[in-house]
Amino acid sequence: MATQSPHVEFDPGFEDDRLRVAWYAIVAVLVAVGAYATYFRLTEGMASTNLTSVVPWGAWVAFYIYFVGLSAGAFLVSTMANVFEVEGMHRIDREALFAAVISMAVALLFVWIDLGRMDRMYFPFLWRQLTSALSWEVHAYVAYIGILVTELYFSMRIDLARVAERTSGLKRRFYAALALGRLDTSDESQAFDRRWLKRAGVVGIPLAIFMVHGGTGVLFAVSKARPYWNSGLFPVIFVVSALLSGTALVMLIYVLRTRLFDGDSVDPDLLDRLAQLVIGFIVIDAALTAIETFIAIASVHPHEIETWRVIMYGPMSWSFWWFMVGFSWVFPMVLLSKRSWRRSPSVMVLAGLSVVVGIVAVRFNIVVPAQVMPVMEGLPHGSYFPTLVEWGTSVGMIGVGLLLYTLGAETLPLTPLSGGDHE
Numbered sequence: 001m002a003t004q005s006p007h008v009e010f011d012p013g014f015e016d017d018r019l020r021v022a023w024y025a026i027v028a029v030l031v032a033v034g035a036y037a038t039y040f041r042l043t044e045g046m047a048s049t050n051l052t053s054v055v056p057w058g059a060w061v062a063f064y065i066y067f068v069g070l071s072a073g074a075f076l077v078s079t080m081a082n083v084f085e086v087e088g089m090h091r092i093d094r095e096a097l098f099a100a101v102i103s104m105a106v107a108l109l110f111v112w113i114d115l116g117r118m119d120r121m122y123f124p125f126l127w128r129q130l131t132s133a134l135s136w137e138v139h140a141y142v143a144y145i146g147i148l149v150t151e152l153y154f155s156m157r158i159d160l161a162r163v164a165e166r167t168s169g170l171k172r173r174f175y176a177a178l179a180l181g182r183l184d185t186s187d188e189s190q191a192f193d194r195r196w197l198k199r200a201g202v203v204g205i206p207l208a209i210f211m212v213h214g215g216t217g218v219l220f221a222v223s224k225a226r227p228y229w230n231s232g233l234f235p236v237i238f239v240v241s242a243l244l245s246g247t248a249l250v251m252l253i254y255v256l257r258t259r260l261f262d263g264d265s266v267d268p269d270l271l272d273r274l275a276q277l278v279i280g281f282i283v284i285d286a287a288l289t290a291i292e293t294f295i296a297i298a299s300v301h302p303h304e305i306e307t308w309r310v311i312m313y314g315p316m317s318w319s320f321w322w323f324m325v326g327f328s329w330v331f332p333m334v335l336l337s338k339r340s341w342r343r344s345p346s347v348m349v350l351a352g353l354s355v356v357v358g359i360v361a362v363r364f365n366i367v368v369p370a371q372v373m374p375v376m377e378g379l380p381h382g383s384y385f386p387t388l389v390e391w392g393t394s395v396g397m398i399g400v401g402l403l404l405y406t407l408g409a410e411t412l413p414l415t416p417l418s419g420g421d422h423e
Contacts, residue, residue, distance in 0.1 A: 010163050010417060013410040015263045027403045034396005040389045041113060048389040054382035055371040059364070059390045060114040063397070065216050066245075066363040067107035069238065070356075072213035073246015074100040075148060075204060077277075082151065083201040088270045094414045095257060096250045097152040099405065103249075104145055106401035113393050133218050140211035147204040153180070154197035159413035161185050178412075213242045220366065228296070228307040228370040237288050244281035244328070245359040247274060252352030255345045262415055268343035275342035278332065278355065286329050303373055310369045315383075319361045328358025 014020035040048045051058050078096035081089035112121055129135040161183040164175035176183060217235030224230050251274040258266050296304040311320050335351040336342055372382045386394075408414070 027399050030395050030399025033392050037389045037392025050387050055384040057367050059386040060110045062363040062367040064107050064110035067103045068216050069242035069245050070249050071100040071103035072208045073242040074250050075208050077247050077250045079201045082197050092254050094155050095253050101148045102401050102405045109397045137215045144207050144212045151200045154193045156413050157193050158190050159417045214239050225375045226370045227301050227303045233292050240285045244285050247277045248352040248355035255349050266345045272342045275336050279336050307369050307373050323358050323361030327354045
């Protein structure tokens with residue numbers, strides 16, 4: 001039996017209809033550009049790209065590991081509320097989980113577009129290779145998405161039931177279906193949801209760290225022919241940069257959705273807490289990168305030294321200094337340096353956006369430079385810059401992610417309702 005619930009208001013979506021129209025118009029343009037570019041990718045194959053046998057991984061792989069990192073980082077932020085029960089973090093656990101789901105979906109779209117035979121995307125599930133890190137990674141992604149969806153369900157199930165109780169017709173059936181027919185809002189049902197939410201989070205933490213993003217780092221670290229990648233620190237750096245980008249993304253989404261969708265004021269204490277997490281992850285990320293650079297230079301290995309020369313002083317230098325160092329480390333650290341700024345929504349939006357954009361350069365600096373250098377003396381040097389088709393498909397997939405997130409934000413109770421279990 002459902003107990004009497006307090007009055008709840010549920011009116012998700014943009015506060016300003018003109019802003020809604022403008023936003024959907026922008027997203028529609030991004031998706032249309034992506035669809036047009038994908039048509040060329042399907043009809044012309046890899047000839048539409050600048051990928052070669054020398055540089056087989058490019059923008060799509062860089063964006064793939066970028067969005068996997070966003071997903072893993074956002075998920076780990078959600079565990080601060082659902083597993084470790086950090087005070088005040090319950091306000092953002094649902095949007096962190098939903099952002100993690102969408103980011104993972106976009107990451108897999110980039111994997112799909114990068115396949116030479118896109119129609120064979122299901123082959124890893126039919127013919128498993130137990131000695132292949134990539135085969136294990138594919139299955140880990142499926143398990144991870146299952147954990148994310150499970151957590152998101154138990155996190156918002158009580159509010160889905162409340163909304164279903166107060167609506168009728170198709171809307172009631174829709175929210176009842178999302179709640180899987182569990183419309184009980186009693187204290188016992190809430191306690192059941194909280195228990196399983198925490199259990200799913202406990203399972204998801206090692207999966208996200210060691211298999212999902214740490215495992216993505218392993219895909220690079222096991223490449224002995226590329227000394228720049230072949231490092232035990234590589235998977236660790238992947239996880240730390242995931243925490244950095246994921247926390248910045250959650251902070252950015254929290255402010256924008258609270259202001260533009262909920263029409264509420266931002267909690268300055270929560271904003272300050274997220275900002276302090278970003279500071280810590282920036283320091284650790286920069287320190288680990290510096291250690292990795294020092295080890296590479298101290299090894300006097302020609303391939304590693306030349307790779308770092310390309311990154312810092314060669315064709316990739318603009319990406320390294322302006323975006324990786326500037327946007328993901330220095331600029332946000334300046335914005336986060338004062339307590340009053342950390343409690344300012346507009347300043348934190350700028351800081352979060354800076355990190356989210358800057359980490360894209362980090363991913364490109366991981367993927368491209370190591371392939372430019374020949375693995376053996378006498379082999380040609382590589383060169384790579386994405387074609388318009390590669391940029392267009394990437395823009396389109398990001399547009400799909402923005403569309404999915406917006407539709408979810410306009411439909412789901414991503415903010416706990418009055419009387420919800422996360423109050």
